[in-house]
Amino acid sequence: xxxxxxxxxxxxxxxxxxxxxxxxxxxxxxxxxxxxxxxxxxxxxxxxxxxxxxxxxxxxxxxxxxxxxxxxxxxxxxxxxxxxxxxxxxxxxxxxxxxxxxxxxxxxxxxxxxxxxxxxxxxxxxxxxxxxxxxxxxxxxxxxxxxxxxxxxxxxxxxxxxxxxxxxxxxxxxxxxxxxxxxxxxxxxxxxxxxxxxxxxxxxxxxxxxxxxxxxxxxxxxxxxxxxxxxxxxxxxxxxxxxxxxxxxxxxxxxxxxxxxxxxxxxxxxxxxxxxxxxxxxxxxxxxxxxxxxxxxxxxxxxxxxxxxxxxxxxxxxxxxxxxxxxxxxxxxxxxxxxxxxxxxxxxxxxxxxxxxxxxxxxxx
Amino acid sequence: xxxxxxxxxxxxxxxxxxxxxxxxxxxxxxxxxxxxxxxxxxxxxxxxxxxxxxxxxxxxxxxxxxxxxxxxxxxxxxxxxxxxxxxxxxxxxxxxxxxxxxxxxxxxxxxxxxxxxxxxxxxxxxxxxxxxxxxxxxxxxxxxxxxxxxxxxxxxxxxxxxxxxxxxxxxxxxxxxxxxxxxxxxxxxxxxxxxxxxxxxxxxxxxxxxxxxxxxxxxxxxxxxxxxxxxxxxxxxxxxxxxxxxxxxxxx
Numbered sequence: 203x204x205x206x207x208x209x210x211x212x213x214x215x216x217x218x219x220x221x222x223x224x225x226x227x228x229x230x231x232x233x234x235x236x237x238x239x240x241x242x243x244x245x246x247x248x249x250x251x252x253x254x255x256x257x258x259x260x261x262x263x264x265x266x267x268x269x270x271x272x273x274x275x276x277x278x279x280x281x282x283x284x285x286x287x288x289x290x291x292x293x294x295x296x297x298x299x300x301x302x303x304x305x306x307x308x309x310x311x312x313x314x315x316x317x318x319x320x321x322x323x324x325x326x327x328x329x330x331x332x333x334x335x336x337x338x339x340x341x342x343x344x345x346x347x348x349x350x351x352x353x354x355x356x357x358x359x360x361x362x363x364x365x366x367x368x369x370x371x372x373x374x375x376x377x378x379x380x381x382x383x384x385x386x387x388x389x390x391x392x393x394x395x396x397x398x399x400x401x402x403x404x405x406x407x408x409x410x411x412x413x414x415x416x417x418x419x420x421x422x423x424x425x426x427x428x429x430x431x432x433x434x435x436x437x438x439x440x441x442x443x444x445x446x447x448x449x450x451x452x453x454x455x456x457x458x459x460x461x462x463x464x465x466x467x468x469x470x471x472x473x474x475x476x477x478x479x480x481x482x483x484x485x486x487x488x489x490x491x492x493x494x495x496x497x498x499x500x501x502x503x504x505x506x507x508x509x510x511x512x513x514x515x516x517x518x519x520x521x522x523x524x525x526x527x528x529x530x531x532x533x534x535x536x537x538x539x540x541x542x543x544x545x546x547x548x549x550x551x552x553x554x555x556x557x558x559x560x561x562x563x564x565x566x567x
Numbered sequence: 568x569x570x571x572x573x574x575x576x577x578x579x580x581x582x583x584x585x586x587x588x589x590x591x592x593x594x595x596x597x598x599x600x601x602x603x604x605x606x607x608x609x610x611x612x613x614x615x616x617x618x619x620x621x622x623x624x625x626x627x628x629x630x631x632x633x634x635x636x637x638x639x640x641x642x643x644x645x646x647x648x649x650x651x652x653x654x655x656x657x658x659x660x661x662x663x664x665x666x667x668x669x670x671x672x673x674x675x676x677x678x679x680x681x682x683x684x685x686x687x688x689x690x691x692x693x694x695x696x697x698x699x700x701x702x703x704x705x706x707x708x709x710x711x712x713x714x715x716x717x718x719x720x721x722x723x724x725x726x727x728x729x730x731x732x733x734x735x736x737x738x739x740x741x742x743x744x745x746x747x748x749x750x751x752x753x754x755x756x757x758x759x760x761x762x763x764x765x766x767x768x769x770x771x772x773x774x775x776x777x778x779x780x781x782x783x784x785x786x787x788x789x790x791x792x793x794x795x796x797x798x799x800x801x802x803x804x805x806x807x808x809x810x811x812x813x814x815x816x817x818x819x
Contacts, residue, residue: 418678418681421670427657
């Protein structure tokens with residue numbers, strides 16, 4: 203078990219305790235909180251995928267929500283088609299979703315019909331998003347576009363997709379999104395499925411980042427030119443990790459749609475993409491756990507504050523974000539890891555002089 | 568008969584109208600330790616950039632063991648055995664010294680092969696051997712940003728050695744070093760040469776005298792002089808280029 207996860211014994215115990223905590227949470231909390239936590243876990247997976255590409259590889263993508271939203275729309279559409287087919291009294295003999303009728307469609311487009319089977323739609327959505335990310339990745343990384351330019355391009359991609367979703371309302375439900383279908387809200391089993399997938403993705407991300415492959419990713423983040431002259435085809439590494447992350451996002455999005463009961467253009471647009479960047483930054487880039495903590499913390503704070511202080515919660519969340527970034531530029535996990543490293547270094551008596559000086563300057567330690 | 572590991576024929580590099588390398592014919596022999604000197608802007612770093620594929624040359628050939636590699640992508644040029652050290656020491660600051668070395672290790676360049684690659688005890692032993700050579704063994708677990716400028720130079724040289732090239736291009740390996748560190752570096756470079764061909768770009772003439780058999784002087788992208796240290800130092804054209812100075816040895 204220890205060999206399988208690459209965690210130390212104490213880390214493994216903590217991990218199992220956290221998983222157990224999440225596992226039993228719905229037995230004590232109500233259906234509302236359980237659903238909420240399920241949605242948060244979807245965001246956690248989204249943050250994990252972003253940490254792979256941004257935290258480890260240094261690609262700042264402001265378009266990660268394309269793949270989350272894409273996965274969500276595949277599932278949302280599938281469930282809607284299914285719902286229409288099984289509720290003939292509401293949707294008539296043609297079994298056409300309401301938003302299609304409103305937009306003048308008299309039958310379900312031929313290309314969309316396979317989506318009536320959700321077991322086809324789910325893998326199709328994930329593969330489609332992987333393919334899309336692969337194409338975007340080739341276009342971006344083979345042409346050596348990086349840094350701010352990469353952020354701008356991915357942002358533009360995100361905007362285009364949001365625009366497309368709103369524009370093509372006969373197929374997507376447009377601005378209102380896809381709603382009114384049977385969701386898995388309130389299902390304990392579905393919550394556990396989400397939890398299991400989250401744990402699997404964490405394990406997968408750890409595998410990816412703790413192998414030699416992960417070290418090459420970090421070297422690319424640190425200095426991609428150096429890595430190129432050491433014979434690494436940097437673009438291929440980026441395309442690979444970008445595609446894997448996109449597929450993770452798509453899975454997260456699909457689960458999100460199935461649980462939430464509504465999919466809208468916001469799930470694919472730049473706002474969610476940027477929110478993801480904030481979660482990862484708050485939690486700590488390149489630490490995996492940090493991105494998960496960040497997602498739950500920020501999303502949790504958002505929902506708790508919005509319940510308590512409806513009129514000012516946005517400001518409070520923003521203020522919290524600024525405070526954390528100013529006090530802990532490497533995020534929460536980054537700051538904790540740095541402290542732990544310092545303590546170990548001091549214990550081993552190999553503290554570089556300037557680091558020691560910094561500790562003396564810092565009143566908090 | 569000695570064989571040439573690297574030859575350039577009529578190599579030209581023009582950047583926005585400025586000729587940086589001007590019909591350069593240059594060669595290095597198998598197993599040779601060559602020093603390249605020349606005033607700022609002579610085209611020394613550009614020559615390394617062209618050889619390693621940072622830019623394609625405007626015209627001319629770069630033959631590596633008889634094969635024209637001009638315009639090849641960087642990873643392929645690395646793949647046939649050319650490794651470089653940058654002018655400014657370029658290491659992975661937030662990786663440990665050991666991890667830096669592991670990235671340098673030869674092999675497992677493709678994404679899928681690096682997924683299954685493991686640093687074995689043999690690799691670790693190889694890394695430790697090289698780290699001992701560059702005086703960084705005690706720092707193996709430290710992150711590279713905690714190293715001094717000179718130590719970073721050594722680390723990058725160590726990484727280049729770990730990549731086991733046939734031809735090693737070292738751009739200003741002693742910049743920012745104390746006199747003692749420079750002497751150590753001279754010894755180090757003599758140690759690692761011999762097994763492979765090495766080209767060193769340097770300004771520091773006392774360092775050059777310590778390591779060089781043969782020097783090439785580059786000026787305005789052309790070969791100005793070539794020969795032993797003594798021959799080059801007494802070359803009038805060379806003295807002229809190092810404006811107003813009696814000899815090249817007075818150069819900074």
